[in-house]
Each structure stands twice: as C-alpha cells, then as structure tokens.
Amino acid sequence: MALSRSQRCTKKMSQWCSRLELWGLGTVGLLGLCYLLSRDEWLGLSAAASPEPSPSAAAGLPAPSAEPPAPCTPNASVHNISGFATLPGHVQDFLRYKHCRAFAPLLDVPGKCGGPARSPGIFLLLAIKSSPENYVRRETIRKTWGQERWVAGVRVRRLFLCGVAPGGAEAPKLNRLLQLEQREHGDILQWDFRDTFFNLTLKQVLFHTWLEENCPGVHFVFNGDDDVFVNTDNVVRFALSAEDGHLFVGHLITNVGPIRSKGSKYYVPPQVMASERYPPYCGGGGMVMSGFTARTIYRESRDIELFPIDDVYLGMCLEKAGLAPASHSGIRTTGIYVPSRAEPFDPCYYRELLLVHRFAPYEMALMWQAIREPGLRCGRMVGIYPST
Numbered sequence: 001m002a003l004s005r006s007q008r009c010t011k012k013m014s015q016w017c018s019r020l021e022l023w024g025l026g027t028v029g030l031l032g033l034c035y036l037l038s039r040d041e042w043l044g045l046s047a048a049a050s051p052e053p054s055p056s057a058a059a060g061l062p063a064p065s066a067e068p069p070a071p072c073t074p075n076a077s078v079h080n081i082s083g084f085a086t087l088p089g090h091v092q093d094f095l096r097y098k099h100c101r102a103f104a105p106l107l108d109v110p111g112k113c114g115g116p117a118r119s120p121g122i123f124l125l126l127a128i129k130s131s132p133e134n135y136v137r138r139e140t141i142r143k144t145w146g147q148e149r150w151v152a153g154v155r156v157r158r159l160f161l162c163g164v165a166p167g168g169a170e171a172p173k174l175n176r177l178l179q180l181e182q183r184e185h186g187d188i189l190q191w192d193f194r195d196t197f198f199n200l201t202l203k204q205v206l207f208h209t210w211l212e213e214n215c216p217g218v219h220f221v222f223n224g225d226d227d228v229f230v231n232t233d234n235v236v237r238f239a240l241s242a243e244d245g246h247l248f249v250g251h252l253i254t255n256v257g258p259i260r261s262k263g264s265k266y267y268v269p270p271q272v273m274a275s276e277r278y279p280p281y282c283g284g285g286g287m288v289m290s291g292f293t294a295r296t297i298y299r300e301s302r303d304i305e306l307f308p309i310d311d312v313y314l315g316m317c318l319e320k321a322g323l324a325p326a327s328h329s330g331i332r333t334t335g336i337y338v339p340s341r342a343e344p345f346d347p348c349y350y351r352e353l354l355l356v357h358r359f360a361p362y363e364m365a366l367m368w369q370a371i372r373e374p375g376l377r378c379g380r381m382v383g384i385y386p387s388t
C-alpha cells in the first residue's frame, strides 16, 4: 500500500527533475545530475543509493537487523546534575543524548569487504572520519592515498564515516551529495546522527559495530581524520611486519587529563568526567590497529559509557581490556620538525613516515605525487626528528 521510502524518494526526484525542465534550466550538467539521481532505478542499484536500506535492498543481506531503531529520547534527569544550566550547549547536548547508541544507517556498503566470510581477504581498511561538507578532502583522498588497490600483494579498501550535517538548511543538500558520492564510489557509511565534534565517539562505536557485522576478518584498520596525509604503502609494509594479535599504534599521549578551561574545544567539565586522569591513548588524527584490537574495542565499548573525546574513549576501551596503545615514530599528528633552512615541503621528510597531520587537499595531491616519484633521491640528512 504505502510507497517504500526509496520509491517516495525517486518520485520526489523525478518531480524535481521535471520541474527543472519546465523552468528551462535543463542544462547538460543539471540533466546529468537528474540522470545520476534516477539512474539507480534503471540499474537496480537502489540498494547502495537509497537513503535507508529498503526491504528489497535488505533481502540477500545476512540477517539484517531490519527494524530501524526507535528515535532516542533525551534524558530528562540531566537537569538534576549540579551546575547543568551553566554548561556550554554542546556539553549539555552530550549529557542529554549520551545513552543513545543505536542510529539507523542512511548509507551503507555491506559488501565492502566482500561479506563477512570473505573479509579475511582484506588486509587494510582505511576508515576515515569525514564531515559531510568535506567533499574536496574526500575526493582528494580517493585520488591519492586512499585509492582502493593492491599494495605489496595485499588488498586495501576505503570507507568514509559520516553523520548528518548539523546545520539545518545545508543538511538535505549535503545528504544528497553523499548519495551521489556513494553511487559513484560506494565508500560511505552514514548514520542518522548529528555529525558534531562531541559525537565523534558515537561515530567510532557505530563503525566498530559495522566492522563486527560486515568485515570481521579484516587484518588491519587505519582509523583517522580526513585532513591527514597517509603514506599507505608504508602503513601496509609496517602492518605486514607486525605480529599477530594486539596492535594499536599512533601518536601516544600519556599522563594527561581532562581540560577544564571552558574556552577549549576539548573542555570536559567534572560533570562529564570527575577523574583528573585520562588513560594512555593515541591522538585521533590517525592510528593503525589490528583486526584483533578493533574487535576487542567493540566488545569493551558495549560496557563503557560514551565519552565525548573519541581518541580518549579508545584508550578507555584498551585499558579495560588490559591492552596498551603504543607509539610509532612515523605517525605525526602534531606535524614534523624540519630544519629551518630546508625546504619544508621536501618529500624526503615524508617518504619515511606513515602519517602527517594537517594537509590541505592540494598538498595531499602534490605530496602523493612527489613521494612516488621514481627519481626521488634522498640524502642521509633525512632523519626523522622527534616531535614534541
């Protein structure tokens, strides 16, 4: 009787397309867009493209948890927390919603690893946290270090992890953009929650749940932000040499605790965490973990309340499991030190590294090209200097 969600959606799109024609706006580009928006119907690809998995899309998937989760209701008791009214809005929001962990997938790629049974065929999964508006970063990563390819005889796959743009007016546009990207690249996991800084832990936990269901056999996961430059070949080489079992490496941070100054992006008031101590953790810009450790984090996370800072939360999961995060000198989430008279963009400084933080898209493109230049000659002066 009722139209399915994807049918409704398609109907809306064709109305939208014919209106465009009426308005005489049917330029080649716009027609192309309409074509892209409706093409999936013809190709029977609506599974990958519909904003929510439709029943027909779910058929053929192993045991789909079909029922979308009930919308999460805010915790009314938070007003009883002392000083609640004086907390910044996003902290209040976190406390109101931190018990909510079940969010419907809007875009999914259940076959990314070839299904659970064949997932041991995937060596490295690049899981990149990206906000919907970071389109240019995603496009650049796809063309550079995030290419899906064989490296040193093993397979690399890529996924972007997204929520929904928190800004009301832009959200529908950006959701449509993600649908288009999904159609073209099939590399987006999107869930129906507000993509904000204090929801990054939620994103992380949802990713581990996805991994458990869809890619349990993956050997290694790179987990990081979309503004880092990753030398994927080096990550693969490093992972190939790692031992079985636990691995969790990055920029190790120890002996720190919550920042209590209200102006900080990382401000965590005692109402969120009373303790003055964080467990050892790796800075969230980028880290490499084994499949074993990713699964351990998944199990531990089910009993650990969400904490707004995602990398610290991973440290909590590891600590509970009795596992330690470790430092890797090739992972520079605070940048690298280059002697003042040297060319700061010298690819020789980057060729030996695994990851460097804060690269603009054009820099990613340049560096990706430069480190792969067959003629690149690097002298012995190229040492790796300890950062901070």
Ligand SMILES: *[C@@H]1O[C@H](CO)[C@@H](O)[C@H](O)[C@H]1NC(C)=O
Pocket (backbone or CB within 6 Å): 076, 077, 078, 080
């Ligand atoms: C807040 O605390 C008061 C007193 O402890 C209690 O009576 C009330 O039920 C609480 N409110 C909520 C919404 O939990």
Ligand SMILES: *[C@@H]1O[C@H](CO)[C@@H](O)[C@H](O)[C@H]1NC(C)=O
Pocket (backbone or CB within 6 Å): 075, 076, 077, 078, 080, 081, 099
């Ligand atoms: C709601 O908030 C109160 C006060 O912080 C807390 O004690 C309670 O456990 C919360 N309830 C849920 C479902 O998280």
Ligand SMILES: *[C@@H]1O[C@H](CO)[C@@H](O)[C@H](O)[C@H]1NC(C)=O
Pocket (backbone or CB within 6 Å): 090, 091, 093, 094, 097, 192, 193, 194, 195, 196, 197, 198, 199
């Ligand atoms: C996290 O996402 C949920 C669901 O969209 C939203 O209700 C909540 O306000 C978000 N939390 C923060 C801190 O932005």
